[in-house]
Structure formats: structure tokens, C-alpha cells
């Protein structure tokens with residue numbers, strides 16, 4: 001088992017390894033005291049891992065569970081009210097522990113519930129998708145969606161620990177696994193050339209554990225320097241500006257987030273090669289790795305449409321677009337461009 005320290009304002013550990021869910025109670029024994037446990041999960045993960053998790057707790061604990069329907073729609077206000085009410089009806093207090101068992105959807109929803117109910121109850125993340133293990137469960141961002149947009153309501157609230165049981169990844173569909181690979185490749189591109197090289201061997205379980213551990217360490221390093229997302233954390237958005245435009249152009253239906261990020265990473269790198277800011281051939285290396293991981297690689301969105309969509313992105317401040325570009329594989333920087341410079345960058 002690997003352990004990564006996340007040294008934010010309220011430090012915690014991330015555990016990565018096999019057969020961890022069945023040992024959950026032992027693993028958090030020295031981390032926190034709690035009376036009752038409330039597990040929040042979705043209907044798919046419930047059938048796969050809920051019983052194992054429940055059995056890991058001592059018999060004198062009351063274990064409650066609340067199951068939402070799987071999918072992005074679960075991050076909604078209706079579920080907030082339903083779960084807050086469930087907690088109140090079962091007399092859950094700040095002496096109890098809330099556990100998120102599932103992918104990023106369950107993690108984001110549970111984190112927001114835990115940060116708001118009684119102004120904050122301890123919570124544990126047990127992420128069960130590749131994306132949630134390498135990305136969403138670490139860093140303390142919680143959120144729900146409202147009709148006006150994704151992740152518009154949320155909080156920064158760190159878990160007491162994160163338990164990444166890599167055995168859970170064996171039940172993921174190929175599509176959901178490769179969706180997470182978009183973010184894995186991103187970490188290699190922005191931070192670690194050796195990680196980038198290692199990714200081609202991900203089918204080996206030992207390598208998989210190594211890769212997940214390294215991705216989490218990178219996320220932890222970045223988050224520790226910018227817990228509240230005011231600067232450096234932006235580098236984690238490599239490929240996301242164009243990726244988001246691709247998702248939007250396709251009405252959030254044709255591509256998953258990770259697929260769109262793959263397209264975004266390749267396209268932005270191609271553009272920055274033309275702009276002479278990235279060595280020629282870098283985008284081809286990313287493309288080859290994305291192809292190996294069954295991710296799409298071609299951007300079918302015209303550059304003028306990309307310009308329009310990127311310029312209205314809620315992340316832009318004072319008409320400045322922050323692009324994350326590569327100096328090389330494993331090294332990135334933030335390039336600020338005003339609208340006219342961004343037009344030049346897009347060759348418009």
C-alpha cells in the first residue's frame with residue numbers, strides 16, 4: 001500500500017492499494033473517532049461494494065446508507081434536501097462520519113453535504129472510478145450542479161482521508177476507465193515525463209498502482225501550494241479550455257469529459273507548436289498515447305467557434321484567457337492572452 005500526505009490547512013492521507021475497502025475501519029482507526037456511519041453511494045456501486053464496506057465496521061456502530069441514482073444528474077439540489085433530511089431524521093451529529101463510496105459524482109455531492117450539514121461533519125472519500133481516484137477525491141473541491149451550469153454551487157472542504165482501492169477499477173466499463181485516462185495523461189504532460197512514459201504499460205496492475213499514486217502525489221503537490229484555487233491550481237486545467245468547448249459544441253452528449261480533455265490537450269499543443277512555444281512533435285506524442293488509451297484525438301470544432309466558446313468561459317477574468325501550454329512533455333506554464341492575442345494564437 002502507498003500513502004500520500006496532502007498537506008493542506010487540514011492535512012490528511014491518501015491510501016492507494018488493493019483490498020482496502022474491507023479494511024476501511026482499521027485504516028481510519030487512528031485518524032478519527034466517530035459514533036455512527038452514513039455511507040452515500042449510487043445504485044451501481046451499491047450492488048458492487050456497499051456490503052463489503054459495511055462489514056468492515058465494528059458491530060457496535062450504526063451504519064446507515066443512502067443511495068442515489070447513478071449519473072451526473074445526482075449532483076442536484078433535490079438530492080441535497082433528501083440527504084440532509086435523511087441525516088436529520090436519523091439524528092446524525094458532528095460525532096458521526098459520512099462516507100462517499102463511488103465516483104466523482106458521489107464524491108462531489110457527499111463532500112458538499114458533509115460541508116453544509118450542521119456546518120460540517122467529518123467525511124471520508126472512497127473513490128471507485130479512475131477519475132475520482134486520481135483527481136476529484138483529492139483537493140477538497142465539492143459541488144453540485146444547478147440548471148444554469150455545472151459545479152456552480154460548492155465549497156472547499158477536505159476529507160479526513162481518501163481510500164483508493166484499485167481493485168474497484170476492475171468492474172469499470174472500458175469507456176469509463178479510458179475517460180479517467182484523459183486526466184492521467186494530463187498529469188504526465190504537465191508535470192512528469194517519466195509518468196508520461198510509464199502510461200503505456202498501465203495494463204500491468206503494479207504499474208497501475210504506481211501511476212495512480214504518482215497522479216495523486218502531483219495533485220497533492222499542486223493543491224498544497226494553492227488550496228483555494230487562486231493561481232497554480234490552474235495548471236490542472238491543461239486541455240480543459242478547448243476540451244470544455246468541444247463538450248459544449250457537442251451539447252455534452254457525444255464526448256465524455258476525459259475524451260474532450262484528450263482532444264483539448266492535443267489541439268492546444270498543436271496550436272502552440274505553430275505559435276513556436278512548444279517543440280514540434282509534442283502533440284504527436286500526446287496523440288499516440290491517447291490513441292493507445294482509446295481516447296479520441298481529432299478536434300472537429302472550427303477555431304472561430306473555439307474562440308467564441310472560450311471567450312465566454314466563466315474562468316476568464318478581465319477578458320484574459322489563461323492557457324496552459326507545454327514547454328515540453330512534463331513541463332507546463334500559464335500563458336495569459338487577451339482576446340486579440342488569442343485570435344492570433346488560433347490563427348484567425
Ligand SMILES: NC(=O)c1ccc[n+]([C@@H]2O[C@H](COP(=O)([O-])OP(=O)(O)OC[C@H]3O[C@@H](n4cnc5c(N)ncnc54)[C@H](O)[C@@H]3O)[C@@H](O)[C@H]2O)c1
Pocket residue numbers: 042043044045048070071072075102103104105106108128129130131132135136137138139140141142143151168169170171172173176179
Ligand atoms: N471535485 C473535483 O475536484 C472534481 C474534479 C474532476 C471531476 N469532478 C466531478 O467528477 C464527476 C465525474 O466523476 P466520475 O467520472 O467518477 O463519474 P461518476 O461518478 O458518474 O461515475 C461514472 C459511472 O461509473 C459508475 N461506477 C463508479 N464506480 C464504479 C465501479 N468501481 N465499477 C463499476 N461502475 C462504477 C457510476 O455508477 C457511474 O455510472 C463530475 O461530476 C465532475 O464534475 C470533480
